[in-house]
Every structure is written in C-alpha cells, then in structure tokens.
Amino acid sequence: MSVPLSDSARTQSAKALGNKKNKRMKRKASPPLITLFFYTVFFVFFFGIIGSVWFFLTESGTNVRLLMADTLITTQHRHWAKYLIGSEELDKRVNRYWAQFDKYSEVEDKQLVHIAPEPVVPVVEEVKKPIVEIEPIQGTNFKGHLLIVNDPKKLRIAVPGKAGKGEKVSSMVSRLGAVAGVNAGGFVDPEWMGNGFQPTGLVMSGGKIFYNDGGMNTSNHIVGIDKEGRMVAGKYTPNELIKMGVQEAVTFAPKFIVNGVGQIKNQADGWGIAPRTCMAQKEDGTIMFAIIDGRQPGHSIGATLFDIQKIFLEHGAVTAANLDGGSSTVLVKDNKIVNKPASEYGERYLPTAWLVFDEPETAPIKNIWEGLDPSKIDPSKW
Numbered sequence: 001m002s003v004p005l006s007d008s009a010r011t012q013s014a015k016a017l018g019n020k021k022n023k024r025m026k027r028k029a030s031p032p033l034i035t036l037f038f039y040t041v042f043f044v045f046f047f048g049i050i051g052s053v054w055f056f057l058t059e060s061g062t063n064v065r066l067l068m069a070d071t072l073i074t075t076q077h078r079h080w081a082k083y084l085i086g087s088e089e090l091d092k093r094v095n096r097y098w099a100q101f102d103k104y105s106e107v108e109d110k111q112l113v114h115i116a117p118e119p120v121v122p123v124v125e126e127v128k129k130p131i132v133e134i135e136p137i138q139g140t141n142f143k144g145h146l147l148i149v150n151d152p153k154k155l156r157i158a159v160p161g162k163a164g165k166g167e168k169v170s171s172m173v174s175r176l177g178a179v180a181g182v183n184a185g186g187f188v189d190p191e192w193m194g195n196g197f198q199p200t201g202l203v204m205s206g207g208k209i210f211y212n213d214g215g216m217n218t219s220n221h222i223v224g225i226d227k228e229g230r231m232v233a234g235k236y237t238p239n240e241l242i243k244m245g246v247q248e249a250v251t252f253a254p255k256f257i258v259n260g261v262g263q264i265k266n267q268a269d270g271w272g273i274a275p276r277t278c279m280a281q282k283e284d285g286t287i288m289f290a291i292i293d294g295r296q297p298g299h300s301i302g303a304t305l306f307d308i309q310k311i312f313l314e315h316g317a318v319t320a321a322n323l324d325g326g327s328s329t330v331l332v333k334d335n336k337i338v339n340k341p342a343s344e345y346g347e348r349y350l351p352t353a354w355l356v357f358d359e360p361e362t363a364p365i366k367n368i369w370e371g372l373d374p375s376k377i378d379p380s381k382w
Contacts, residue, residue, distance in 0.1 A: 063268060069093065070272030071302075074326060097271060101221060101254035104263045105234035112259055112318045115152070115229045115285035132180045132356055134333060137290065137311055141273065141301040144292035145331055145339055146315070147180060149356055152229035152287045156363050157184060157205040157248040158355045163368045165382065166196020166349030173332045173355060176363050180333040182289050183277050184352035185223070185250025186324045188379040196349035198379040201251025202238060203352055203369075210367045211351075212238055213374045223279055223321040224249025231281035233321035250323070250352050254305075257320035262309040270304025275329040275342045278305070279354070280312040280320035288315060289354070291331040295342040324350075 065084050072081040073094060082090045133148040149155060160167035161175055166187070173181040188198040201220040203211040207227070214220065216238045224232045227245040233255035241249060256263045257280060264270055275294030281287050290311060294302025305322060312320045327343035328350055341347055357363050 066093075066268065067272065070270075071274060072272070073097075074272045074274040098253075100269070102235065104254045104256060104258070105221060107255075107258040107263065109234070109319070110259045111230070112283055113230045113281055113285055114283060131358065132333065134331075134338065137292075139303060139307050139311075142292050142294065142303040142307065143300040144276075144290060144303070146311070147182060147289040147291060147331060147333075149180075149287040149289070152225055152231070152281065152285050154179075154356050154358070154360055155225055155248060155287065156355055156357060156360045156365060157203065157210075157250060158353045158363070158365055159203065159205065159210060159351060159368055160197065160349075161366075161368070163372070164195070164197055166194075166351050168347045168349060169330050169353045170332045170335065170337055170347060172353050174335050176355060176357075176365065178355035178357050178363070180331070181353045181355040182291060182331050183324055183328045183348075183350055184354045185252050187351045188377075190380045192327075194379045195382050196351055196379075198374065198377045199251070199351040202241075202249060203251075204241065204246060204249040205365050205367075207245075207247045208367070209238055209242075211369045211374070214238075220251045221253035221255075222246075222249045222251055223255075223323060225287075229285050231279070231287065231319045231321075233279075233319060248354075252321070252323050255319070255321040256305055256309055257312055257317050260313075260318040262306075262313055264306045264309050267304055267306045270306035270309075273302040273304055274326055275300075276303050276305070276308055276325040277323040277329045278308045278312070278320060278325075279323055280315075280317035282316045283318050288312065288317065289331070291329055291339050292325075293329070293340045293342065294326075296340060299340060323354075 069081040069084045069090070085093065129150040131150065131154055135146040135148065137144050137146050158172045158176055158181070169181045169183055172178070185203065186200040187196055188194060188200060199211050201213060202209065202222060204224060219235045219237050221235050222233065222241065224241070224246045225248045226232055227247050232244065232246055232249070273294065276290060276292040278290045279287065290308050292303045292308065293300035309320065327341065328348050329339070330341050330347055331338040337347065
C-alpha cells in the first residue's frame with residue numbers, strides 16, 4: 001500500500017528527478033564535441049594520406065614537388081630540398097642543371113645582332129631614343145620591370161669604390177653618376193650573409209680583367225658585351241674573351257636564348273620560382289634587363305627562367321642569359337629603387353652591377369681587386 005507524500009517530500013522528489021534529468025542531458029551534450037573532434041582527426045588524417053599519395057606518387061604531384069625543390073635550390077635554404085626529393089636526388093638535380101647550362105652554352109651563336117654604326121650627321125634631338133626606358137611586366141605569379149637600354153655601348157660593369165666590402169647598386173649609381181643600374185654577377189656568399197666583396201669567376205670592365213679566380217685558360221660561364229656592343233654569353237676562357245674584344249663581363253649562367261630560339265623547353269626546366277635578373281639583346285642591339293620581384297605573397301612570388309624566356313622572345317630577343325637574382329635583384333633609376341627587393345635586410349652589398357651612363361668612357365671605375373690574392377679574401381668579414 002502506497003503512502004501519500006507530503007508537499008515537501010514531493011518537492012524534494014521533483015528536484016531529485018530534475019537533477020538526474022540535467023545530468024543525463026549534460027552527459028548527452030558532451031558526445032557531439034567528442035564526435036566532432038574524432039571526425040576532424042579522421043578527415044585530417046584521411047586527406048593527409050590522400051595528399052601524400054598525390055604529392056609523392058602521381059605525375060602532377062611530383063611535378064609540383066620538383067618545382068618546390070628547384071625553388072629551394074635557388075635560395076639559401078637549398079638543403080631543405082632534400083626533405084622533398086632526398087639528398088641523392090638533390091645532388092643529381094643540381095648536377096643535371098649545370099650539365100644543361102653547359103649544353104646551352106655549346107650552341108653556336110650565328111651573330112644575328114647587327115648594330116647600326118654611329119651616324120655621321122648628329123640625329124635631331126627630338127628623334128633620338130632615350131638612353132633607357134622602363135616597362136612593367138607581369139605573369140600569373142610575378143610582377144617586375146623591363147629595363148630597355150637603346151645603346152648597348154652605354155653599359156659598363158661597375159664595382160665597389162672601396163676594398164673589403166661590396167656596395168649597393170643604388171650607391172654605385174649615385175657615386176658614379178649613372179642613369180640606371182641593375183645587379184650583375186654572382187659572388188661568394190657564406191651562409192648568405194657575405195660582405196659582397198668577392199666575385200665568383202671573372203669580372204671585366206673597360207676591356208680589362210678586374211678579377212679572375214682561375215687561370216687565363218679556365219672556362220667560365222660569362223655574360224658580357226664586346227667592343228661592338230654585341231652581347232656575349234656562354235662558356236669562355238679569359239684569353240678567348242680578350243681575343244673576342246669583350247669589354248664588360250661577369251660570371252653567371254645559363255645562357256637560355258640563342259639565335260632567337262629558347263633553350264628551356266618547359267616550366268619544369270625553369271630552375272624554380274624566384275626573384276630574377278636576366279639580360280637579353282635584340283637584333284638591332286637593344287639590351288633588355290628583366291627584373292622580377294619575388295618571395296612576397298600578395299605582390300609577387302617570382303618567376304621561372306621559362307617565364308623570362310617567354311617575355312624576352314615576345315620582345316624580340318635573339319640572345320639572353322641569367323644574372324644573379326634572388327635577394328640581389330634590384331633596379332635603380334635616377335637614384336631611386338624602382339622594384340621591391342626580396343632581401344629582408346634591404347638592398348644587398350654586391351661586387352658588380354651593370355650601369356648605364358651618358359658617357360661611359362669617362363666613368364671613374366677603378367679595379368679594387370688589383371694586387372689582391374683571391375684565395376686570401378675573407379668574404380664573411382665585415
């Protein structure tokens with residue numbers, strides 16, 4: 001027989017039932033969060049596996065992976081590429097690029113450049129082309145500028161004004177009274193923090209050898225201009241360059257347009273995505289420099305050499321070669337930096353620059369390496 005509950009008893013019983021119900025509701029509320037967590041982990045793991053399979057085992061994924069590796073190869077973090085392709089494959093890829101560069105340099109130049117002689121009667125001032133012109137250029141992932149030098153004989157290779165340390169291109173332009181300038185050859189750069197004073201290979205200015213870290217019969221990949229104003233690119237010894245009448249030259253590679261034909265066949269062989277400085281010449285002698293910004297998301301990621309090759313060919317180039325790029329890439333005009341250099345430390349200190357002058361023969365460029373032993377230069381000492 002049941003006993004009727006008092007009001008207080010019924011109230012306590014109701015509270016107890018309510019508490020139990022709340023606890024059950026709390027226990028039911030927590031499983032969705034746990035379920036969401038496990039679903040998240042599952043999907044991340046699942047798509048991670050799918051992504052890894054695509055990245056490492058499919059043709060399209062492998063192409064992306066190799067492009068990323070090539071991009072790293074052009075930076076101070078080259079060793080990171082081994083995590084994408086392995087140490088052995090990294091060495092093979094670097095060696096393959098240099099073998100390609102050598103092959104490009106072996107293509108015979110048919111001397112398609114024909115520079116008109118200086119007119120006997122001065123050209124009317126209004127008709128004369130400006131010494132330099134600048135055009136914007138861009139692609140899917142990059143922005144940059146095309147520096148056009150209408151007279152190739154207006155170019156000189158400039159070097160720092162003081163021994164022991166490189167010099168910014170903007171400083172060289174200002175100090176030497178140049179119209180414009182871009183970075184030129186490579187240099188010894190320990191830990192990518194070098195002082196910019198020691199070039200690699202060869203430097204020629206005004207027809208004289210300023211720097212040579214090899215013998216007179218040691219071949220170097222060079223980019224230069226001879227006494228007629230023709231661009232010379234490829235692999236030559238210092239003795240050969242002197243016989244050819246080369247006036248200005250630095251060491252870098254590769255030559256990638258020969259006789260109006262691009263040597264780089266596709267993006268995969270374009271040596272990664274990076275800031276670029278490249279040089280080309282048209283049939284009439286006009287020199288073009290492509291200056292491409294990079295490593296700046298939202299502005300410009302960078303370009304491959306295949307991208308630059310396409311731009312040059314569209315502008316009528318018959319010869320083209322790569323110059324030092326990356327953090328060194330800079331364009332200066334009228335004492336102002338035109339592009340956006342990629343270096344986090346600002347404009348870099350460099351050993352060489354291509355400068356444009358109104359009167360290049362009067363430019364006070366002196367050989368700061370004269371009498372120095374290249375093997376005794378400390379490129380890390382500031």
